[in-house]
Amino acid sequence: MGLFDSILGRTKIKQPARDRLFAMSTAYITLETSMGLKHRNAAGIVFQPLANADFASIVKDTDELLRSAAQDTGTTVESSDDEYGYSWIVLRDSDFEDLVVSLNVVSSNLEGGGYGDRLLCAVFSFESNGKPLYFIYNFKRGSYYPFVPTGEKSQDVEEALRLKAGIGGELPMEQELDRWFPLWEIPL
């Protein structure tokens, strides 16, 4: 950060490191053991599709790749579109690490095709005392934040802040709270 930038209050946006998504494959153990969360065998990835043949063929190849890998790992794959115009790939597997690896297959395939900027977020599904909560990974920011829905359009911010304090340095967390955008009606 140069002197000029600091005078003008400019901040440089970090390029997200690709291995940050993988931080969840170890952090979930802390979430489960010390914070009493349970993962719900599901994770999803959200992206904005482009209406061209190249993009469609990448998505189709990725889908086939996931489904063929699923024969070994037992992961089930569902794809759907939502009313915001985004596509979801929802993966279900009791092995959490398989979920992280499968999500990475999707994101690296899209990035490899030059469509990394279409990736919105990855979502990991947990529960605490039977109530659902989510960790959202924002690809553009390269960071995670918790989301605790309590109703159709309401969330428990206090619980989310408590989760952030509890996970500590194990996950790259989004430090700016005004970037903790919710995802209403998560299909997992």
Added chain:
Amino acid sequence: MKLSGAMQRVPDQDLRQASGMNAFFIVPTSVKNSAKTLFMTHPPMEARIARLQQYEAQLQGTTAAAA
């Protein structure tokens, strides 16, 4: 400009709607590294919130969170 207090809040707007609005994040929401902090009589709201979050992390025994 009294921006600093209003900015550090968890939004209710959906991420999918907000990502279409990215172009409108024109005003820097963070005043942390700006020269304006030199003329403040109090630490900016985000510094105070960060301190509170640090205390919360200490209470939960995860001091490493202070990053």
